[in-house]
Amino acid sequence: MTVFEHAEFDSHESVQYFSDEASGLRAIVAIHSTAMGPAAGGCRWWQYVNEDAAITDALRLSRGMTYKNAIAGLPFGGGKAVILAQQGQQKPRELFKAFGQCVESLHGQYVTAADMGVTIENMRVVQKYTSYVSGLQQTNNADSGDPAPWTAYGIFLGIKAAVEKKLGTDKIKGLKIAVQGVGNVGYQLCKLLHTEGAILTVADINTANIARIQRELSVTTVNPEEILSEDVDVLSPCALGGILNSRTIPDIKAAIIAGCANNQLEVEQDGHEIAKRGILYAPDYVINAGGIINVAREYLGNSSKDQLSKEIGRIPERLSELFSIADRTGRPTHVIADEMAQSIVANAK
Numbered sequence: 001m002t003v004f005e006h007a008e009f010d011s012h013e014s015v016q017y018f019s020d021e022a023s024g025l026r027a028i029v030a031i032h033s034t035a036m037g038p039a040a041g042g043c044r045w046w047q048y049v050n051e052d053a054a055i056t057d058a059l060r061l062s063r064g065m066t067y068k069n070a071i072a073g074l075p076f077g078g079g080k081a082v083i084l085a086q087q088g089q090q091k092p093r094e095l096f097k098a099f100g101q102c103v104e105s106l107h108g109q110y111v112t113a114a115d116m117g118v119t120i121e122n123m124r125v126v127q128k129y130t131s132y133v134s135g136l137q138q139t140n141n142a143d144s145g146d147p148a149p150w151t152a153y154g155i156f157l158g159i160k161a162a163v164e165k166k167l168g169t170d171k172i173k174g175l176k177i178a179v180q181g182v183g184n185v186g187y188q189l190c191k192l193l194h195t196e197g198a199i200l201t202v203a204d205i206n207t208a209n210i211a212r213i214q215r216e217l218s219v220t221t222v223n224p225e226e227i228l229s230e231d232v233d234v235l236s237p238c239a240l241g242g243i244l245n246s247r248t249i250p251d252i253k254a255a256i257i258a259g260c261a262n263n264q265l266e267v268e269q270d271g272h273e274i275a276k277r278g279i280l281y282a283p284d285y286v287i288n289a290g291g292i293i294n295v296a297r298e299y300l301g302n303s304s305k306d307q308l309s310k311e312i313g314r315i316p317e318r319l320s321e322l323f324s325i326a327d328r329t330g331r332p333t334h335v336i337a338d339e340m341a342q343s344i345v346a347n348a349k
Contacts, residue, residue, distance in 0.1 A: 008059035013039075015058070016106075020098035024089060027099060029110055030058035032078040033066040035348040038108055039079025040296060041065035042115025042135070043099065043126075047085040058082045060241070060263045065292070067341035068285035070348075071318060074296045079110045085117070096122045100129030108132050113147065113295045116183075120146055134299035135291075147291035150308060152188035154290025154315045155260050158282050159193075159234055161316035162256045165323045166280040167233065173197030176232040178254065180224070181239030182209045185260045185291075189238060190217055203227035204239070228252060235259070241284075242266040249273050258282035271334035275326075282319055283337040289315060 003015050013034060018027045031039040041062060048054040058080050066078025083099065103112050103126065113135030114123045120136065127133045135147050159177070164170050177193055178201045179186050190200055190213060200219040203226065204210050210221055228235065228248045235254035237243055241263030244252075249270060257264070257279055264284045265271050274281045290312045297303040297311070322340075326333045 003055065003059075006055065006059060008056050008063075010059070010063050012059060012062065014109075015055070018099075018102040020095075020102075023092060023094040023098045024086065025095045025098040025102075026084040026086075027081055027102060028054055028058045028084070029081045029102070029106065030055075030062035030079060031110055032059075032062040033345055034077040034109060035345050036066075036070060036077045037075040038077060038111050038132075039065070040069060040074070040076035040111040040113070040134070040292065040299075041078055041080040042113045042295075043081040043083060043118050043123075044115040045083045045085050045091065045117030045122075047087065048082075051084070054082050054084050057241075064262055064285045066345060067338065068289050068292055069296070070341040070344040071286055071337065072289040072293055072296075074293065075300075076111070076292075076296055080115075081110070081112055083118075091122060093125050096125040097129055100126035100133070103132050104130035106132070111299060135295045136298070146184075147294045148184035149188050150294040150312060151185045151260055151288055151291035152192060153309075154293075154312045155185070155189050155236065155238075155258065155287055156192040157313065157316045158287035158319050159236065159256070159258045161319045162258045162280055162282050162323070163234065165320065166256050171196075174199065175234060176201070176230075177234040177236060178202070178227050178230040178232040179236045179238055180204075180227045180243070180259070181237070181261065182213045183238070185288075186236075186238035187213060189236065189260070190219065194218070201227065201230050201232060230254075237261040237264050244270050244274065246270070246273070249277065252277070252279065254279065256280045256282070258287055259284070260288040262288070265334065268334075271332045275332035280323065281333050283322065283334045285341075286318055286322065286337055287315060 014031045016029045061080035069076045111132045177198045182204045194217045203224045229251040231253045234256045237259035244264045245266035
């Protein structure tokens with residue numbers, strides 16, 4: 001099967017494979033669209049079960065970035081890089097040097113940043129070999145380069161908008177919220193929710209993440225396989241994608257699903273099944289846009305804290321519009337969001 005025949009191929013402009021034997025780099029850069037501007041999206045380090053799983057991730061994530069940037073009103077298209085980690089492989093400086101050189105070879109078609117498994121320190125190495133990198137402090141006046149707190153802030157605001165729509169309250173205090181994944185973004189989100197008085201249940205496959213949050217916050221922990229079926233008001237997926245599917249949706253008890261994980265729906269039909277169950281779903285690339293807004297504005301040189309707060313503050317407005325259209329038309333929120341994004345990109349072309 002060629003990439004053109006892949007189920008997730010969606011008229012991507014390019015899909016490029018890179019390797020560097022000396023450093024052990026094996027990477028895929030997928031560019032979905034540059035209609036709105038250079039393709040922007042993070043670089044993910046992950047140990048995939050096989051190459052097909054990696055290309056699936058790259059194709060889906062890059063398309064999601066096109067939609068995310070379009071709806072957020074950013075002058076960027078959608079792209080994504082995935083680095084195929086090997087069993088026991090470390091992340092040597094030489095590997096990110098090689099990755100930076102790969103990005104540079106694309107001559108600005110793709111702008112990278114940190115994503116799952118990649119740190120700000122890794123990106124600082126990349127920055128030495130290409131200028132097409134963000135999520136790092138670009139000017140002395142810029143806010144912190146780490147996008148995780150800004151992603152979490154957008155999710156937090158989006159949860160409040162969903163709670164107001166579905167539960168009829170503007171208060172988080174006393175609500176039961178389950179967070180799947182308490183890494184960089186999930187951890188920051190839990191801190192915001194805890195401050196507002198939420199009753200938190202969390203899960204993570206990484207025991208160090210669990211230990212950290214137990215030290216700092218009052219939370220209940222459950223096994224990762226149990227978190228999706230917890231009896232809570234809000235389920236916030238903040239780990240890997242594809243977790244909302246025919247196996248998990250029937251057991252979900254939450255009234256709202258709103259989290260930062262990309263590509264939460266395993267297949268498109270899963271969004272319809274969620275809507276049929278009366279669960280309010282906040283489309284992932286709408287609610288989790290805070291990080292890319294931060295990355296984009298830093299890259300463009302206008303990332304003051306006030307500016308970012310104002311722009312990320314529009315996330316709940318966009319969600320409220322989606323929720324209202326869904327109410328009026330009886331159509332699932334993810335379908336409406338896709339159509340909005342596709343229309344913006346088509347008009348740009």
